[in-house]
Structures are given as structure tokens and as C-alpha cells.
Amino acid sequence: MIAKIFWFRPNLLMWTGFLLVFVCLPVVAGETVQSDEKIRVAVMNFENNTTQRFWEDNLGYAAADEFVTQLFETQQFSLVERAQIDSILAEQDFGQSGRLNQSQAAELGKLLGVQLILTGSITKFSIDTKSGGIRSFGVEYSEAESNLDVRLIDANTAEILFAGTGESKVRLGGIRIKGFNFRQDFDRGIAQEALRPAIQDVVNKIVANADAYAALEVPISPAKIVGSGQDGSIYIDRGENFSVTIGQRYQVKRVVDEIRDASGNLLDTITDIVGVVEVSRVLGQSSICTVIEGEATEGDALEPIP
Incomplete structure (x- = not known):
């Protein structure tokens, strides 16, 4: 009886180990693998579709950076480096980053090995500033208003899996050097602070569907x-x-x-x-x-x- 127990336990462990190795191996079929880790996302620069083109393309870059930060902080997403995205865009001659059709976005996703491509546009952005001060320094507060349109595209099928909007109106405050012109002088920190609540609104909606996105296959170029x-x-x-x-x-x-x-x-x-x-x-x-x-x-x- 003792001998049977002694030989049975190692055998059970051996089979358990075999099953674990088998289950954890990546499945390669049709040039795709199943991902059971963080959701891989590439965030494109946002288009600035505001009426007055406030800060031009810099505003779109700031929006993309803030999205990367907030998605990363959820600990559910793995983000592709900006330099890698720019390199692929230049190599494939896709044109200006952020301005991709669904087919191009899916192709980019395959080249980057991501499940999702996040694209979008800023449809409204304004900063209304009121200030006063002594000599060269002024105490001021500003009200920033922004609206965003965002899409998540499946890199395997080019299907739009999520389309949502984010809106915010936030009061900014602080001490600044007089003569700073918000419309002419771009400030990434101020831009991201102004956009942050609208982006957080969208990120919360995306996170709510994270389980469904995690089940997507990771395309292979x-x-x-x-x-x-x-x-x-x-x-x-x-x-x-x-x-x-x-x-x-x-x-x-x-x-x-x-x-x-x-x-x-x-x-x-x-x-x-x-x-x-x-x-x-x-x-x-x-x-x-x-x-x-x-x-x-x-x-x-x-x-x-x-």
C-alpha cells in the first residue's frame, strides 16, 4: 500500500506539470496567437478637429500621451512605444500618424503585434483665462473645455469595437509669467491637465469592457x-x-x-x-x-x- 502511494504521487505531479506546460504554450494557427496577458494597444496621435485648431497637432500629441498614461495606470494594458509606432508608419508610408482608415489601422496593428488600435479626434477645445497680478507675476484661473471622439479598432478584423465620447470642463489655476499666450505658446502639461477628465471618462468606459478585449487574438505580421x-x-x-x-x-x-x-x-x-x-x-x-x-x-x- 505504501509503495503504491509513493509511486502514484510523482506520477500525478508529472501529469499535472505536463498539462500546465501544454496549456501555457502559445497557440499558433493562421499566424495568430492567443493572449492571456495584458491587452496590447497602440495609441495613435489624435486629430485636432477643433474649429480654431488650438495648438495645432501638438494638442493631438498631448491627448495621445495622456491616453497612454491613463491606460497604463489601470495595469490592464500594455502600450507600444511612440518611437516604434512612428518607425512603422514611416516604413509603411501610411501618411500622417493618427489619420488612418480602418484597413490601415488593422495592418498597423499586425505589424506592431497589438490587439487594438486606439484612434480619435478632438472636436472641441478652448481655454478661457482670467488673470490679475503684481509686476511680472500673475495669479490666474482658467476654464478649459474639451470634447473627444474615440474608437478602438480590432487589429485582426478592422472592426470598430468601441466608439465613445468624452467631455470635460475643468478649472485650471496657478501662478504664471505674464505675457504667456495660451493660444500661441503650447504647454504640454496644461494641455494634458485640460484634457484629463475627458480622457478619464473614455478610459473608464474602455476598462469596463477589458475582459472582452483580453480575449482577442494578437495578430502576427x-x-x-x-x-x-x-x-x-x-x-x-x-x-x-x-x-x-x-x-x-x-x-x-x-x-x-x-x-x-x-x-x-x-x-x-x-x-x-x-x-x-x-x-x-x-x-x-x-x-x-x-x-x-x-x-x-x-x-x-x-x-x-x-
């Missing part, structure tokens, strides 16, 4: 050809980290044309299938392939063949 060998072999950016296996085949997709609007912003790309490659060797984060049909060159995208 398409596999790409990153180089070639002297023997004509092709190198791709997928390996053991994506469960690639020897013999796996990919269609080679190449951009053959682009569609742009009157301002030159990229709307869509037209791709053709130009070849097929087969994996001959799998490494940690890359694989070596052989071209078995058509052609393939560095920069071409790859789509797994089931």
Missing part, C-alpha cells in the same frame, strides 16, 4: 523573406519560435501595385502570388527554404499553405 544563400536557398523570419517544420510550404506574395489618395497616402496594396517555397531546415528564429515554384526574393511576404 506576415512571414517574410529576409535573405538568400549563395546556393539559391531562401531565408525566412520564422523558425522553431513559430513551430515551423521541415517540408512546410509557403506561397510567395509580392506587392505589384499601390493605391493612394489625392494626398499620396497609401490606401491599399495589390499583391500577386509569384512562387512557392518549401522549408528544408528549421533554426531557432528563422528557416532555410528551397524555391519549388516561380520565384522569391528578399522582402516578399509569405502565406502558409495548409
Whole structure:
């Protein structure tokens, strides 16, 4: 009886450990993985659609920064660095940040590996200042009013999952140097303080749906050809980290044309299938392939063949 108990317990632990490892492994299917951690979000710069264009694009930057701060403080969201977003925008020639259509937003989300893209616009912003003082210093109070429109876009489907508004009217106070012109002289701190209540209103609404957003898949950018060998072999950016296996085949997709609007912003790309490659060797984060049909060159995208 003692021997049976002694051997049974390690066996149970072994199976428990196996199940835990199995459950915790990322699931790769159709170039997506399921996320059970923080919700990954990229916050775009907001468009300044106010009538008088108060502080121009700087106001949109301040709104985006405040959204990043407040979402991060909830401890439910993982935010992408601004520099990374700007780099992808420049590389993909999407035009000015923040001014993306739904399709572009979804494509950006795949490249950044996020579940959600947050975009929006400032539809109303004003600061009414009253002041008085002695010599070069003045004590003042100001009333700031702002309205925001915000959208959350699913990076997998380009579907708008949330559309909401935030409104605020807040009294600002403090001592300032006389001669500071709110309309001409941008102050990020004042801008964020003025926008903060409206943004908090929207963030509260987003957090209320956090469980639904957490269930979204994290899109993975398409596999790409990153180089070639002297023997004509092709190198791709997928390996053991994506469960690639020897013999796996990919269609080679190449951009053959682009569609742009009157301002030159990229709307869509037209791709053709130009070849097929087969994996001959799998490494940690890359694989070596052989071209078995058509052609393939560095920069071409790859789509797994089931």
C-alpha cells in the first residue's frame, strides 16, 4: 500500500506539470496567437478637429500621451512605444500618424503585434483665462473645455469595437509669467491637465469592457523573406519560435501595385502570388527554404499553405 502511494504521487505531479506546460504554450494557427496577458494597444496621435485648431497637432500629441498614461495606470494594458509606432508608419508610408482608415489601422496593428488600435479626434477645445497680478507675476484661473471622439479598432478584423465620447470642463489655476499666450505658446502639461477628465471618462468606459478585449487574438505580421544563400536557398523570419517544420510550404506574395489618395497616402496594396517555397531546415528564429515554384526574393511576404 505504501509503495503504491509513493509511486502514484510523482506520477500525478508529472501529469499535472505536463498539462500546465501544454496549456501555457502559445497557440499558433493562421499566424495568430492567443493572449492571456495584458491587452496590447497602440495609441495613435489624435486629430485636432477643433474649429480654431488650438495648438495645432501638438494638442493631438498631448491627448495621445495622456491616453497612454491613463491606460497604463489601470495595469490592464500594455502600450507600444511612440518611437516604434512612428518607425512603422514611416516604413509603411501610411501618411500622417493618427489619420488612418480602418484597413490601415488593422495592418498597423499586425505589424506592431497589438490587439487594438486606439484612434480619435478632438472636436472641441478652448481655454478661457482670467488673470490679475503684481509686476511680472500673475495669479490666474482658467476654464478649459474639451470634447473627444474615440474608437478602438480590432487589429485582426478592422472592426470598430468601441466608439465613445468624452467631455470635460475643468478649472485650471496657478501662478504664471505674464505675457504667456495660451493660444500661441503650447504647454504640454496644461494641455494634458485640460484634457484629463475627458480622457478619464473614455478610459473608464474602455476598462469596463477589458475582459472582452483580453480575449482577442494578437495578430502576427506576415512571414517574410529576409535573405538568400549563395546556393539559391531562401531565408525566412520564422523558425522553431513559430513551430515551423521541415517540408512546410509557403506561397510567395509580392506587392505589384499601390493605391493612394489625392494626398499620396497609401490606401491599399495589390499583391500577386509569384512562387512557392518549401522549408528544408528549421533554426531557432528563422528557416532555410528551397524555391519549388516561380520565384522569391528578399522582402516578399509569405502565406502558409495548409
